[in-house]
Amino acid sequence: MELKDINVNIPILSKNIKEGENNKKIFESKKLLTINLISSPGSGKTTLLENITPILNEKGFSSLVIEGDIATTRDAERINKKDIKCVQINTHGICHLESKMIRKAFEQFNIKNEKILFIENVGNLVCPAEFYLGEHEKVAILSVTEGEDKPEKYPLLFKEASCILLTKVDLLPFLDLSEEDFILEIRKLNKNSPIFLVSKKDKNSYHKFVEWLIQKYFSIFGEAQ
Amino acid sequence: MHEASIVQEIIDITTEQAKQNNAHKILEVEITVGAGAMIETDLLASAFDIMKGETMLEEAVLKINKVNLKLHCLNCGKISESDKMVSMECPYCHSFETIIESGREMLINKIIAE
Numbered sequence: 088m089e090l091k092d093i094n095v096n097i098p099i100l101s102k103n104i105k106e107g108e109n110n111k112k113i114f115e116s117k118k119l120l121t122i123n124l125i126s127s128p129g130s131g132k133t134t135l136l137e138n139i140t141p142i143l144n145e146k147g148f149s150s151l152v153i154e155g156d157i158a159t160t161r162d163a164e165r166i167n168k169k170d171i172k173c174v175q176i177n178t179h180g181i182c183h184l185e186s187k188m189i190r191k192a193f194e195q196f197n198i199k200n201e202k203i204l205f206i207e208n209v210g211n212l213v214c215p216a217e218f219y220l221g222e223h224e225k226v227a228i229l230s231v232t233e234g235e236d237k238p239e240k241y242p243l244l245f246k247e248a249s250c251i252l253l254t255k256v257d258l259l260p261f262l263d264l265s266e267e268d269f270i271l272e273i274r275k276l277n278k279n280s281p282i283f284l285v286s287k288k289d290k291n292s293y294h295k296f297v298e299w300l301i302q303k304y305f306s307i308f309g310e311a312q
Numbered sequence: 313m314h315e316a317s318i319v320q321e322i323i324d325i326t327t328e329q330a331k332q333n334n335a336h337k338i339l340e341v342e343i344t345v346g347a348g349a350m351i352e353t354d355l356l357a358s359a360f361d362i363m364k365g366e367t368m369l370e371e372a373v374l375k376i377n378k379v380n381l382k383l384h385c386l387n388c389g390k391i392s393e394s395d396k397m398v399s400m401e402c403p404y405c406h407s408f409e410t411i412i413e414s415g416r417e418m419l420i421n422k423i424i425a426e
Contacts, residue, residue, distance in 0.1 A: 089426065090424055100418060183317075185317065213314075
């Protein structure tokens with residue numbers, strides 16, 4: 088048998104990137120700002136969505152949510168209670184979401200005039216940072232109880248995030264850390280992206296992030312309603 | 313963590329390439345992995361050995377070229393290299409204002425097939 092030396096030169100994740108680009112075209116055709124939420128498990132991603140989606144609704148920015156979890160539909164059940172359209176993806180052990188999973192989940196939505204699609208990624212600071220889903224923005228979430236060293240330990244996500252949310256800030260008085268400690272560590276890696284401090288104990292704490300989302304929407308799709 | 317997903321992509325892409333070249337068996341796959349790509353190469357090799365069974369790659373050997381992560385420091389202008397992604401800190405001036413110059417690639421270079 089003759090041996091063939093075949094030059095390939097193809098990025099390993101090229102299919103995922105291409106499918107991500109296709110997703111983005113679909114999202115843009117539906118005028119959906121798409122946000123990929125990435126954090127450790129238990130940092131408060133679902134709580135964030137439970138709190139901001141009603142505020143966004145009031146402002147005329149209704150949302151769709153894709154929930155990524157390794158197992159269970161518990162997060163989707165929580166979001167559905169808020170009357171937000173939500174589709175659950177169970178990855179069955181896979182530690183991140185991929186573009187193809189997003190496309191299949193997205194096909195299940197009955198879209199009316201929603202303006203924002205939130206993708207709540209699988210709780211993990213490593214793998215989701217490697218897989219593009221077609222999102223406009225990556226948002227990193229860090230809870231104060233995880234410690235201020237996480238940005239430096241997981242630099243890729245914090246470097247790439249276009250916005251960073253510090254959650255559970257009402258617990259700061261019980262920790263040996265201040266809000267400045269966290270901001271200093273985040274700023275080491277990311278000089279420019281906005282950092283918002285939020286807590287479910289203070290509903291007003293979400294407004295700045297909501298405003299940031301609305302501004303992002305306008306910057307992509309224009310102000311004409 | 314996500315090495316199995318990466319191996320599945322390698323199997324799919326190389327199988328397709330082999331078929332396009334009228335080959336029916338892949339004997340070697342050569343890939344390049346940057347130190348800044350979130351891949352554990354030992355895990356990747358183990359996953360490859362497990363997953364290649366009953367595919368065109370059953371007898372294939374995986375060759376992994378590792379390339380360093382190159383950081384360009386915006387503060388002092390120097391370029392530093394590392395074989396691990398341990399920090400984004402510039403080792404010369406300790407600034408964190410660095411840009412990843414290269415070392416995030418995950419590429420299939422070539423295959424040898426028959």
